[in-house]
Amino acid sequence: MLMGASSAAAQAAGDAKAGEAKAxxxxxCHGIPGYQNSFPEIHRVPMISGQSAGYIAAALQAYRKGDRKHPTMRGIAGSLSDQDIADLAAFYSGHHQAKAPEQVRAPSATVAALIEKGACASCHGANFSTPIDPSYPKIAGQHADYLYVALKAYNIQGNPHIGRAxxxxxGITQQFSHAELKQIANYLAGLPGELATKAQPRFR
Structure with missing residues (x-):
């Protein structure tokens, strides 16, 4: 779930120091713990510190291309070169967090059936922090409200401002009701993961 798109930027060599200067x-938004976005509904912005460089690059490329349609992120990504994207990806992926455990808390029988139906672990790993492809995200411990909004976005078709192509x-998310997507999101958010919001100094 929540897969990224392969991109040239994901292959580019990034410079974390340069990325820090470009951040x-x-x-x-991403440097303020608990910060909320109000579009398309109120939710916390995703934690990206500790995310893989491949996924951050792929996500930014998808916003720049228009496959992800969040207006603010599209505007920001559209201003970035491939090198900028690679540098930012290197910077945020370098915020190492505690390594996620190999085994995670088992979900309820209901949620286990949903996870199995969506084949979530087959792409994101048994602990949901070890995706099989670097352009796929770590999702364990991510904010539940963000996961829910992101999952719903894959079902939106033909809207120029909202959705993810x-x-x-x-194909996966269309199998579920909104209530079921929320159950999945809540379970994943409660797992120990490697993501965090790295608070940035107010004066740089």
Whole structure:
């Protein structure tokens, strides 16, 4: 679930130090613990510190291309070069967190059936922090409200401002009701993971 798109930027060599200098446009949302986005509904912005460089690059490329349609992120990504994307990916992926455990808490029988139906572990790993492809995200411990909004976005078609174009994820999420997607999101958010919001200094 929540797969990224393969991209040239994901293959580019990033410079974490250069990425730190370029992150000013990112920290206003991603550097504030608990910060909320109000579009398309109120939810916390995703934790990206500790995410893989491949996924961060793929996500930014998808926003720049328009496969992800969040207006603010599209505007930001559209201003970035491939090197900028690679540098930012290197910077945020370098915020190492505690390694996620190999085994995670078993879900309820109801949620276990949903996870199995969606084949979530087959792409994101048994602990949901070891995706099989570097362009796929770690999702264990991610904010539940963000996961829920992201999962619903794959089902939106033909809207120029909202939605995510990913045929694999769309095929998966269309199997579930909104209530079931929320159950999945809540379970994943409660797992120990490697993601965090790295608070940035107010004065740089």
């Amino acid at each position: 000013a446009m990112c920290i206003g 990913n045929p694999i994820m769309a």
